[in-house]
Amino acid sequence: MPDGSHIHETPVIGIIGFGAFGQLIARCLSPHFRMCAYDPAPGLQPMADRYGVALAGLERVACCPVVVLAVPVGRLEAVVAAVAPHLRPGALVLDVGSVKMAPAEIMARGLPGHVDIVATHPLFGPQSARDGISGLKIALCPVRGRRCRRLAAFLRGRLGLDVVMTTPEDHDREAATVQGLTHLIAKVLSQMEPLPARMTTRSFDLLVAAVAMVRDDAPEVFEAIERANPYSPHVRRRFFALASALDAELAGDPPRARSPSKAEA
Amino acid sequence: MPDGSHIHETPVIGIIGFGAFGQLIARCLSPHFRMCAYDPAPGLQPMADRYGVALAGLERVACCPVVVLAVPVGRLEAVVAAVAPHLRPGALVLDVGSVKMAPAEIMARGLPGHVDIVATHPLFGPQSARDGISGLKIALCPVRGRRCRRLAAFLRGRLGLDVVMTTPEDHDREAATVQGLTHLIAKVLSQMEPLPARMTTRSFDLLVAAVAMVRDDAPEVFEAIERANPYSPHVRRRFFALASALDAELAGDPPRARSPSKAEA
Numbered sequence: 001m002p003d004g005s006h007i008h009e010t011p012v013i014g015i016i017g018f019g020a021f022g023q024l025i026a027r028c029l030s031p032h033f034r035m036c037a038y039d040p041a042p043g044l045q046p047m048a049d050r051y052g053v054a055l056a057g058l059e060r061v062a063c064c065p066v067v068v069l070a071v072p073v074g075r076l077e078a079v080v081a082a083v084a085p086h087l088r089p090g091a092l093v094l095d096v097g098s099v100k101m102a103p104a105e106i107m108a109r110g111l112p113g114h115v116d117i118v119a120t121h122p123l124f125g126p127q128s129a130r131d132g133i134s135g136l137k138i139a140l141c142p143v144r145g146r147r148c149r150r151l152a153a154f155l156r157g158r159l160g161l162d163v164v165m166t167t168p169e170d171h172d173r174e175a176a177t178v179q180g181l182t183h184l185i186a187k188v189l190s191q192m193e194p195l196p197a198r199m200t201t202r203s204f205d206l207l208v209a210a211v212a213m214v215r216d217d218a219p220e221v222f223e224a225i226e227r228a229n230p231y232s233p234h235v236r237r238r239f240f241a242l243a244s245a246l247d248a249e250l251a252g253d254p255p256r257a258r259s260p261s262k263a264e265a
Numbered sequence: 266m267p268d269g270s271h272i273h274e275t276p277v278i279g280i281i282g283f284g285a286f287g288q289l290i291a292r293c294l295s296p297h298f299r300m301c302a303y304d305p306a307p308g309l310q311p312m313a314d315r316y317g318v319a320l321a322g323l324e325r326v327a328c329c330p331v332v333v334l335a336v337p338v339g340r341l342e343a344v345v346a347a348v349a350p351h352l353r354p355g356a357l358v359l360d361v362g363s364v365k366m367a368p369a370e371i372m373a374r375g376l377p378g379h380v381d382i383v384a385t386h387p388l389f390g391p392q393s394a395r396d397g398i399s400g401l402k403i404a405l406c407p408v409r410g411r412r413c414r415r416l417a418a419f420l421r422g423r424l425g426l427d428v429v430m431t432t433p434e435d436h437d438r439e440a441a442t443v444q445g446l447t448h449l450i451a452k453v454l455s456q457m458e459p460l461p462a463r464m465t466t467r468s469f470d471l472l473v474a475a476v477a478m479v480r481d482d483a484p485e486v487f488e489a490i491e492r493a494n495p496y497s498p499h500v501r502r503r504f505f506a507l508a509s510a511l512d513a514e515l516a517g518d519p520p521r522a523r524s525p526s527k528a529e530a
């Protein structure tokens with residue numbers, strides 16, 4: 001990845017998908033790179049202007065030396081197919097999805113052999129990055145080529161990110177718990193709103209803050225976390241089973257003193 | 266409540282029950298008052314020495330001008346009966362339980378007419394108060410007498426607490442959600458440990474911090490919150506029902522486009 005001193009007229013970073021996350025990328029990278037972005041949605045010019053991003057056609061954006069696919073996981077396969085013919089040899093292609101096994105496989109299969117690929121998962125969103133991204137985490141999974149270490153050095157050194165090098169499998173296993181639980185709990189709690197605001201404990205305040213950070217995430221994020229991560233059903237099953245057991249326990253009598261009776265076996 | 270300038274030889278505050286919460290009270294009040302405490306458990310002398318608290322018999326502690334009942338809600342009735350005969354006319358009696366309807370009623374019924382009563386709920390515990398209590402919340406419910414306002418002024422002015430004046434009913438209604446949800450979620454998540462620590466989001470970190478704050482609370486706290494609060498079953502039912510609905514939704518097909526079919530009615 002070129003550093004800031006090599007800025008020239010041609011955009012360095014091409015962003016495919018200029019939604020909430022594409023815009024966050026533009027905000028974080030605007031001090032460092034010239035950028036262009038492709039998104040068929042209308043009304044994006046003001047946001048593009050704000051970060052000095054040139055809106056352009058898919059073909060032109062796909063020609064950049066670095067191409068970031070900032071689209072929902074469910075649309076990645078179609079986007080890879082559309083972008084693939086236009087990528088230049090030696091380009092670096094990144095995705096930013098909340099799961100990594102499926103996207104890594106889709107990119108490895110659908111992108112031409114002459115590009116390098118790193119699957120990434122920035123472990124933050126527009127809410128948690130509101131006050132900057134320094135100190136936040138990003139997971140990197142090298143898929144093809146040797147650019148991952150240099151990318152990691154940039155993300156650490158220039159953006160202050162905490163880089164976690166991992167594999168798609170390890171990522172998805174851990175993310176199934178981290179994001180699966182957060183989003184499940186957020187989904188349930190946001191359905192219980194309005195939540196009390198007066199007689200709150202510090203612990204409850206933290207819970208509400210956790211929910212606030214993900215409650216406005218795009219529905220596609222929840223879909224990806226709960227459906228596209230192969231480890232999610234297991235985590236969910238376990239959470240709901242433990243919740244049910246607690247429910248049953250609390251619905252019954254208070255726990256009695258231990259006794260070796262058969263009924264407890 | 267006397268202020269710090271009136272310190273004399275006789276202890277001003279008597280604490281009945283010198284467990285985790287009684288000790289927290291001693292820690293917070295030691296700069297302001299002479300204190301004594303009663304607790305039949307062994308091994309409490311070092312902690313009493315640490316906060317300058319004189320351990321004494323129930324009768325002597327109950328003679329103090331201010332008596333704090335720092336015992337589990339489930340033991341309050343017996344403690345009230347034991348303390349009642351020894352209370353001096355004009356004494357102020359406080360409890361500190363996590364629910365307020367049952368304790369307010371128990372104290373109003375069991376304590377002599379010549380003492381004032383304020384039911385309190387410090388909305389914090391040993392974990393959340395680790396770095397001090399300034400800015401934390403306490404709920405006060407006047408039960409008998411006119412000392413509540415002066416007590417509130419002391420708690421605000423000297424301890425920096427955020428005082429919420431309320432009724433036992435309003436308290437329990439709100440606490441059923443605040444504490445009920447926090448402890449339910451903490452209970453389930455602590456059963457899923459070890460939780461990931463590497464690839465975490467900020468939102469997940471907040472969730473884990475929320476759990477850490479209550480996970481080591483005495484089991485009696487969980488019992489009081491889930492069983493002694495009459496509004497808890499409703500909150501729990503709602504949480505578990507919403508969780509089940511989400512579970513069913515995620516186990517099924519992805520949500521389809523809206524259609525006015527009967528099956529959705």
